[in-house]
Amino acid sequence: MRGGRTAVFSGILGREEATMHSIFAHDAVDLHLHTLASDGRWTVAELIDYLATKRFRVAALCDHDTMAAVDDAIELGKKYGLVIVPGVEVTTRWADRQWHLLVYGVDPALPTARAFRAILDELADRLWAEAARAIVALERNGYRLRALREIVGGRPLRPHHVLLALIQEGSATNLATAHEITKRLGEPMTVDVPLSRAVAAAHEAGGICILAHPGRDDGAGVLTVETLERMRMEIPIDGLEAHYRSHTLEQTETLRAWCARFGLLASAGSDSHAPGHPVDPIPYPAVSIAGLLRRFAIDVLSEEDVSEHAAVAEQASSRAE
The missing domain is CATH 3.20.20.140 (Metal-dependent hydrolases)
Structure with missing residues (x-):
């Protein structure tokens, strides 16, 4: 630069030079x-x-x-x-x-970012669980997800991977219609944390x-x-x-x-x-x-x-x- x-x-480097x-x-x-x-x-x-x-x-x-x-x-x-x-x-x-x-x-490795890191870890766990439940519900109702493994590609499983697999199978035309399918089966795959908690943790981490x-x-x-x-x-x-x-x-x-x-x-x-x-x-x-x-x-x-x-x-x- x-x-x-x-x-x-x-900010980025905590309070270092x-x-x-x-x-x-x-x-x-x-x-x-x-x-x-x-x-x-x-x-x-x-x-x-x-x-x-x-x-x-x-x-x-x-x-x-x-x-x-x-x-x-x-x-x-x-x-x-x-x-x-x-x-x-x-x-x-x-x-x-x-x-x-x-x-x-935020540098998640810093001690001051402990609360913020906990938020990201919690979201990751909940997103994985939501996606896993949706897969079970979809397969139980006859939906095929043959492309799912390739779509995930070794990364952590997320809800959008499931939606993309539905689109790949031709069961949905876009993310919105794919999401409607999972919601209809009782799996909305909606995960979030309180805004106040996220802001407080982020500010604590600089x-x-x-x-x-x-x-x-x-x-x-x-x-x-x-x-x-x-x-x-x-x-x-x-x-x-x-x-x-x-x-x-x-x-x-x-x-x-x-x-x-x-x-x-x-x-x-x-x-x-x-x-x-x-x-x-x-x-x-x-x-x-x-x-x-x-x-x-x-x-x-x-x-x-x-x-x-x-x-x-x-x-x-x-x-x-």
């Missing part, structure tokens, strides 16, 4: 990407190669309820000067509905909590300012994913206004799960989420900063001559 001064920050990176205002960032570790189809190598080829400077893996791919992504990213922010999309519940929580900057795709309607409605105010009274979330692939310009502007009004951080993510599905990673300009990036020890240079750096470099070059 460009630049390189030392800064202390309480970290290199403060500098990037330009229009450098590309995308803080919401999925891999094969959850329900994506990107391998880590394919995703990092794509990001490097497209000149992204910062990205975050946010697989559902797991950080299994993060370490490999960080190491591969270093080869290309690409900063990978540790992330995870935690499935939570508040006010009788699910909310997806993007948690950034993490940053961003509400994912608040303008996307998954059947329970989009986030309203009234709901946001109620949520903030109970739970100290840190920000909103204001920039998202399906948000309209009006939604993005509204969400950014709410961030400014309530002192929240704005984030940006494509939610890409595979090449072209639903979209490729989106090159959001770093300046649009500069406040959040600073929490990751990434400084976004303004045009004035760039001019100043250029002048200093020119003076240094002249003296050298």
Whole structure:
């Protein structure tokens, strides 16, 4: 990355010394990407190669309820000067509905992350159990899942593997219709943890909590300012994913206004799960989420900063001559 001064920050590396990176205002960032570790189809190598080829400077893996791919992504990213922010999309519940929580900057190996690690372990166990029960129910009712072993591919069994196997058999046309089948058989495969618990554990671990795709309607409605105010009274979330692939310009502007009004951080993510599905990673300009990036020890240079750096470099070059 460009630049390189030392800064202390309480996110990704706990409270250790970290290199403060500098990037330009229009450098590309995308803080919401999925891999094969959850329900994506990107391998880590394919995703990092794509990001490097497209000149992204910062990205975050946010697989559902797991950080299994993060370490490999960080190491591969270093080869290309690409900063990978540790992330995870935690499935939570508040006010009788699910909310997806993007948690950034947690190192699950640190002692301070014990409670957060327990959440991920619990979710993994419950997801496996839900999927296993669904398999029994499906096979008992005559559904075949011959492709399941290949789909799982040696990874931990998850509900979406079961749904994909139903689609592969032709029993369903998409994830929604496959899910309807399991729900009809009494296996909804719905797993989550209280939003308050996830946020508290993430904060204890030095993490940053961003509400994912608040303008996307998954059947329970989009986030309203009234709901946001109620949520903030109970739970100290840190920000909103204001920039998202399906948000309209009006939604993005509204969400950014709410961030400014309530002192929240704005984030940006494509939610890409595979090449072209639903979209490729989106090159959001770093300046649009500069406040959040600073929490990751990434400084976004303004045009004035760039001019100043250029002048200093020119003076240094002249003296050298």
